[in-house]
Amino acid sequence: MLRFTLPDGSCKEFSSPISVAELAATIGTGLARAAVAGRVDGKLVDLTTLLETDGAVEIITPSSxxxxxxxxxxxxxxxxxxxxxxxxxxxxxxxxxxxxxxxxxxxxxxxxxxxxxxxxxxxxxxxxxxxxxxxxxxxxxxxxxxxxxxxxxxxxxxxxxxxxxxxxxxxxxxxxxxxxxxxxxxxxxxxxxxxxxxxxxxxxxxxxxxxxxxxxxxxxxxxxxxxxxxxxxxxEEAAKRDHRKLGKELDLFSIQDDAGGGLVLWHPMGARMRQTIEDQWKQAHREAGYEFLYTPHMANLDLWRTSGHLDFYRESMFNPMTVDEQAYQIRPMNCPFHILVFRSRIRSHRDLPMRWAELGTVYRYEMSGVLHGLFRVRGFTQDDAHIFCRESQIETEISAILDLTLLTLRTFGFEHFEVNLSTRPEKSVGSDEIWDKATTALRNAITHHGLDYCEDVGGGAFYGPKIDVKITDAIGRKWQCSTIQLDFNLPERFDIGYIGEDGARHRPIMIHRALMGSLERFFGILIEHYAGHFPLWLAPVQAVVLTITEAHNDWAMEVGQKLRAAGLRVETDLRNHKVSYKIREHAMRKIPWLLIVGEREQAEGAVSPRDRHGKELGLIPLETMLQRLLEESANRT
RNA sequence: GCCGACGUAGCUCAAUUGGCAGAGCAACGGAUUUGUAAUCCGUAGGUUCGGGGUUCGAUUCCCCGCGUCGGCUCCA
The missing domain is CATH 3.30.980.10 (Threonyl-trna Synthetase; Chain A, domain 2)
Structure with missing residues (x-):
């Protein structure tokens, strides 16, 4: 007698071997019709496969x-x-x-x-x-x-x-x-x-x-x-959201041959958004106990020799240039500079952890064929930071970084996260002991956040394990932006140390991390995520005051001034055009609020707001609308 | 870098078999004073990506560059 266990726990018994298709037929004709394959004891097989021994059998249909x-x-x-x-x-x-x-x-x-x-x-x-x-x-x-x-x-x-x-x-x-x-x-x-x-x-x-x-x-x-x-x-939806198209339409950025492929020019409207993003980033980092660094965009080639980048990263680096007969290298990474700051004086265990952040612009050589809008460029700014800490501090630091990561991503409207932990590859530096400890610390930090994660065994860099976080955008596409990376290599190569309680010199642990990754790429993702309809706090122009006729210019200008004085990004449109014409134009610019000003509004010290969906709110006193805008902006919705 | 497609005005696109390079929007000038997604009239705008070739004649055909786009890991 043959016994087959089905996914629902029930059993089917047969006196002689039957095919998967025949088994499906005994369960139901609908299932038999839909079946494309079977799974026997975890292994996918054809419908014609004969089942000759007991086992767990599942019928596979196209819906899985x-x-x-x-x-x-x-x-x-x-x-x-x-x-x-x-x-x-x-x-x-x-x-x-x-x-x-x-x-x-x-x-x-x-x-x-x-x-x-x-x-x-x-x-x-x-x-x-x-x-x-x-x-x-x-x-x-x-x-x-x-x-x-x-x-x-x-x-x-x-x-x-x-x-x-x-x-x-x-x-x-x-x-x-x-x-x-x-x-x-x-x-x-x-x-x-x-x-x-x-x-x-x-x-x-x-x-x-x-x-x-x-x-x-x-x-x-x-x-x-x-x-x-x-x-x-x-x-089609993805094509409509294409950041290259919207970037042009909304006049956010451009990439021009005259400057070079993969080099981004941020136009005023895009630059405004970048400033908003950077301000938010700086504020969050101050609150999380980071200090900020500014370091050069190039350095003596020897620095890259010491860091090892010249050996293992060369193909992504631009060629060096000669300065006073010395070779200099435009930077593909920020980390060596942060190490130099660390090494500039003796550090005590009391100084640790040190959390240093920099919006560091780097230049990497990418083959011409792979350049792609803001997603794949040759010059970009990382929201980079390096944490120097003691071994015992790894878990707390990683946990704090995860907090900051999720906070930042949520701020930009991302709610679904996919976490990946990559562990030690075959070729790697560092002792078994430190790899074990560090990997466990990373795993603990993830589980303490209640996050599901996948483990990519052997997928880490040769110098340390890492955590990657993927976000899901508004139309379900996944993007990896955040990365948290332990480094057992650079501290070694630069021979950095701190003096412990025991008076001896110890090697600090170095953590590299970026939350948005590249500002350019993240900006591109934001454009596509919001389809250009940015939430009020991000929108380069938050409201446009527009007049019915020039008889209302004075009130319109006053409205504009008052809103700007409250910190809002507001334009006035006094042009002699029909309202419908002006509305169309600003609607296409995806301006969140249009404030219409005419006879009645002027008389009552009010505005008539129209939101980006075309909804009219009727006459609202200026002060009320101001509060409403400030609130909406502060809520970041 | 490699393979393929593409490259016409600031933008979106036309131009029969090779036969004077065009339209809409935007810009500029004028008129219009207008209540929730396009008021009317006019003006200007081009090395058809660059270079070479074939031809009486090339946006069109051929060659060489440059750029853009889709790809170049996802195991038979």
């Missing part, structure tokens, strides 16, 4: 993340099948499911065109309609290599040669098309109904720029049409 991934993976095979039918000499390479779809890389004698994409998609529909069974089969290693070589598929043969000897080689056949694959896959091509090819791109074989450039076709697939159209809507 695993099921969706299988659909996408199978769709990538469907695409490869279509490509091989249309372009028989194209070689297939790899085609996995990825975050929001799938891709497949091909080697073909000419570039694919957008028209090819249309033809491929049409052929995919056709093959799906043929409803070909997708069957798994095992093959001997050499047999598989020979088979693929006979088909002219050299990449597949290469892949097989690299598969560890203890793994079996499995292939999936659908009609004439056979592909090397671990699986599992949907049982037949007819199960793939909703898909779309999205773009063409180049991609190196195995992601290595020394290898041949292949052609990658991206696509996506969903369980149903509704999910696909929701995804396409999300893409």
């Amino acid at each position: 993340p695993e099921g969706l991934e299988i659909i996408r993976h199978s769709t990538s095979h469907l695409m490869a099948h279509a490509v091989k039918e249309l372009f028989p000499t194209a070689q297939v390479t790899i085609g996995p499911a990825v975050a929001d779809g799938f891709y497949y890389d091909f080697d073909y004698e000419r570039p694919f065109t957008p028209e090819d994409l249309v033809a491929i998609e049409a052929r995919m529909e056709e093959i799906a309609a043929r409803d070909l069974p997708v069957a798994r089969q095992l093959m001997g290693r050499q047999e598989a290599i020979d088979w693929f070589l006979a088909q002219g598929e050299r990449y597949k043969a290469e892949i097989i040669a690299d598969i560890p000897a203890d793994q079996t080689i499995s292939l999936y056949r659908q009609g004439e098309f056979m592909d090397l694959c671990r699986g599992p896959h949907v049982p037949s091509t007819g199960r793939l109904k909703v898909f779309k090819l999205t773009r063409l791109a180049g991609a190196y074989w195995r992601g290595d720029s020394r290898n041949k450039m292949l052609q990658r076709i991206y696509g996506t697939a969903f369980p149903d049409k509704k999910a696909l159209s929701a995804y396409l809507t999300l893409l």
Whole structure:
């Protein structure tokens, strides 16, 4: 008797082995129809897999993340099948499911065109309609290599040669098309109904720029049409929020060839916002017990030799320049300077912890092809800080940093956090003891904040473990900004120390941390998060006073002055235009409040506010509106 | 850096097979004094990214640069 435990805890018993599909059918016809694969004792398998021993079995449908991934993976095979039918000499390479779809890389004698994409998609529909069974089969290693070589598929043969000897080689056949694959896959091509090819791109074989450039076709697939159209809507929404577009429309910043790629020019409206962000940042840091440093943008190359950056960070650094026959380096990091400040005198254990912050502008060489608006630039300002502390202070300091991090991120409207702890990699400096202690301290600090976290084992830098925090924006995209990083290396290299209670010299622990990461990038994220509709406290112009006719200019100017005197960023628009014209213009600038001033308002010392959603509040005394604006600004909502 | 697509006025975009480079918005000038998302008229605005080539003639075709955009980790 065979016993299978289902996820709900119930059991099914059978006298002889049955397939996953058959098991699904005994549970329900709906489930059997939706099933794309099964999970047996934690392992994903095909529906055709025979269940021959007792175990925990789960039926996978497209509504689960695993099921969706299988659909996408199978769709990538469907695409490869279509490509091989249309372009028989194209070689297939790899085609996995990825975050929001799938891709497949091909080697073909000419570039694919957008028209090819249309033809491929049409052929995919056709093959799906043929409803070909997708069957798994095992093959001997050499047999598989020979088979693929006979088909002219050299990449597949290469892949097989690299598969560890203890793994079996499995292939999936659908009609004439056979592909090397671990699986599992949907049982037949007819199960793939909703898909779309999205773009063409180049991609190196195995992601290595020394290898041949292949052609990658991206696509996506969903369980149903509704999910696909929701995804396409999300893409449209993201395009509307694109910070490069909004940055231009709202006149916030520019990046110009005349200055150079990846170098950001902050225009007055963007600079106002940056000042607001910096003010907030400074205030929070003062309250958290930080001091501020200002350090140079370049330094003698020897400093970077001592820090080790010249060895392990060189490819991200600009070339040195010569000054008085000495080599100088524009800085890619701030930390060596903070170390120099620490080392400038003898430090006592009583001085620790020392928390030093700097909005430090750094310059890093990024390959021209990766530059991207404010997200990937060559010159940017880090909200950097370095904490020098004793080993025993690590946990409290990390905990305080996490407090400050969450406070800061919440201030900017981010509520969902994803925390990642990266631990010791194989190649690293520092003793086992210090790594253990530090990693435990980081873990404790995270759990004390009640945060869920993932551990990336071996994912830390060679010089210390770290915590990364990801935020989720208004349309669900994740961004990593904050990072908290322990460093057992730099204090060593610069031989810094403090005098302990015992009178002996001890090595301090150094913590690097950034909350927003790069001000430029964070600004870009904010623009997209708010879609340009900044909350009042951030908005570069908080209100515009606009007149009906020039008869109301005096009152409008008085209103403007009073609001500005209260610290609000307010413009007056006295132009001789229709109100509707002026409203349209300021609405497009996404100004939070428009204060209309005409006959009645002037007579009663009032304004008629209109909010950014077009809601009119009617006549309100100026003083009342002033208080309301101040309150809204202070609440940061 | 590499692959592909793209590059026309400040912005958004036109220009049939190679045949005088255009529109809307913005700017500027004038008129209009207006109550909640565009008042009317006029003026000016261009090395069609840069350089070379083919041609009687190139925004259009070819070559070389530059830039922008999408990609280049997500294991068969």
